Amino acid sequence: MALLPGAIALPGFAADLAGVPARGLARCAFGGLGHVVVDLRGGRLLGHLVGNLGFTWVGDHLDHGLPVLGEAKRRMPRSAGPPEHGRAVREDAIDDRERRSGGERGRAGEEGRLGVSGAELGLALSVFLACAVEAVEALTIVLAVGTTRSWSSAMSGVGAATLALAALVAALGPALTALPIDALRVVVGGLLLNFGLQWLRKAILRGAGLKAKHDELDSFREQTEAARSVTGHEGFDGYSFTIAFKGVLLEGLEVAFIVLTFGANQHDVGLAALAAAAAVLIVVAAGAIARAPLARVPENAMKFTVGVMLTSFGTFWGAEGAGARWPGGDASLLAIVPSLLAVSLAMVWALARGASREPTTGEMSTRAAARP
Amino acid sequence: MSALRVLLAGAWELVVGEDWRTAVGVAIALGVTALAAGSGVSAWWVLPVAVLALLAISVRHAARGARAVAERERSSQRP
Numbered sequence: 001m002a003l004l005p006g007a008i009a010l011p012g013f014a015a016d017l018a019g020v021p022a023r024g025l026a027r028c029a030f031g032g033l034g035h036v037v038v039d040l041r042g043g044r045l046l047g048h049l050v051g052n053l054g055f056t057w058v059g060d061h062l063d064h065g066l067p068v069l070g071e072a073k074r075r076m077p078r079s080a081g082p083p084e085h086g087r088a089v090r091e092d093a094i095d096d097r098e099r100r101s102g103g104e105r106g107r108a109g110e111e112g113r114l115g116v117s118g119a120e121l122g123l124a125l126s127v128f129l130a131c132a133v134e135a136v137e138a139l140t141i142v143l144a145v146g147t148t149r150s151w152s153s154a155m156s157g158v159g160a161a162t163l164a165l166a167a168l169v170a171a172l173g174p175a176l177t178a179l180p181i182d183a184l185r186v187v188v189g190g191l192l193l194n195f196g197l198q199w200l201r202k203a204i205l206r207g208a209g210l211k212a213k214h215d216e217l218d219s220f221r222e223q224t225e226a227a228r229s230v231t232g233h234e235g236f237d238g239y240s241f242t243i244a245f246k247g248v249l250l251e252g253l254e255v256a257f258i259v260l261t262f263g264a265n266q267h268d269v270g271l272a273a274l275a276a277a278a279a280v281l282i283v284v285a286a287g288a289i290a291r292a293p294l295a296r297v298p299e300n301a302m303k304f305t306v307g308v309m310l311t312s313f314g315t316f317w318g319a320e321g322a323g324a325r326w327p328g329g330d331a332s333l334l335a336i337v338p339s340l341l342a343v344s345l346a347m348v349w350a351l352a353r354g355a356s357r358e359p360t361t362g363e364m365s366t367r368a369a370a371r372p
Numbered sequence: 373m374s375a376l377r378v379l380l381a382g383a384w385e386l387v388v389g390e391d392w393r394t395a396v397g398v399a400i401a402l403g404v405t406a407l408a409a410g411s412g413v414s415a416w417w418v419l420p421v422a423v424l425a426l427l428a429i430s431v432r433h434a435a436r437g438a439r440a441v442a443e444r445e446r447s448s449q450r451p
Contacts, residue, residue: 193419194387201394201434205434319415325416
């Protein structure tokens with residue numbers, strides 16, 4: 001401790017440092033100048049000066065002392081510390097918040113004039129983009145089942161998932177990140193995969209002329225009648241509800257995780273939540289606009305697309321939940337969807353080609369397609 | 373009792389669907405992915421390959437079934 005040069009020039013520093021544990025982080029006041037975060041590791045004392053002077057210094061007090069602190073002020077920008085000083089840089093984030101709320105001078109004053117700091121802008125943009133991706137994934141599923149099966153049931157699923165999500169967030173708060181998201185991904189992914197493969201199989205058969213175009217509608221009517229007789233809810237479609245519910249709940253949880261992890265890391269959960277809300281609202285508005293054009297897409301083409309989308313998302317979430325890591329993360333969906341679409345279209349082509357070679361099958365196809 | 377049966381049938385339809393082989397295949401593929409990922413092997417490709425194989429098998433099986441039904445219909449219509 002006697003080697004610390006700062007103790008002479010900066011009153012208060014030595015006194016505060018006396019309470020620093022032998023290993024670990026501590027913050028020591030520099031009087032009116034700010035403070036130092038010290039990290040005692042392996043006998044080396046690392047200093048991290050932040051505060052009203054508006055710069056960060058990460059270095060070794062024992063080697064350099066105060067004269068070098070003056071040099072560092074000119075040469076080293078904020079957050080310019082080497083990677084091994086990650087803990088100290090995180091402390092810097094705390095100081096950022098404190099400086100913002102404290103009405104301080106210098107750099108903080110510049111940020112105040114601009115209205116938002118670079119760190120805040122980076123946080124908001126990161127959360128916005130990440131949440132927009134999750135919201136688009138949920139929207140795709142809701143649009144798919146809503147357009148092809150039942151809007152009312154799909155929206156009921158969305159509402160129920162939103163309520164469940166709100167209850168989870170309210171009940172667990174930051175502990176939400178302890179939920180087993182991978183287990184959820186496996187369950188939701190596996191079920192979506194199963195649904196998707198069934199939809200896709202039927203759509204391929206229809207596309208090849210081996211299945212009647214409207215049999216799904218008949219089946220849906222039968223299920224609706226059965227559901228009505230059991231539950232008394234007229235027109236309730238369990239498929240639409242379940243798929244929309246699971247999709248929105250899973251993606252909503254991911255949005256909540258993003259807000260909590262990004263926000264907590266930068267000590268600004270409020271801003272992260274605001275950016276997430278903006279992303280979700282914009283995506284929902286885009287979905288409302290896209291709903292009308294989607295309704296004009298031919299029925300079987302839409303069912304084909306739904307099959308491809310459910311299978312793709314099921315594959316993505318299922319593998320991710322099982323512990324696999326996709327190359328490129330969420331961007332891998334941009335490869336999964338077109339690849340599956342191409343393979344499915346190739347299957348339609350191969351089946352239709354086989355059918356056209358067999359006159360008897362061709363007749364059957366025509367009859368099947370002409371069925372009401 | 374009939375309501376319970378309808379609900380159970382609905383649950384089966386929801387989880388398993390028309391082709392139980394696909395459901396079993398999906399479960400096995402997820403298990404293999406988890407095992408591979410757990411042992412440190414790059415496992416992202418397991419599920420896509422399994423999905424394509426399951427889709428091909430399921431479509432082939434359903435196409436055969438559809439052709440067989442059509443053949444029976446034709447036979448019954450013959451004088």
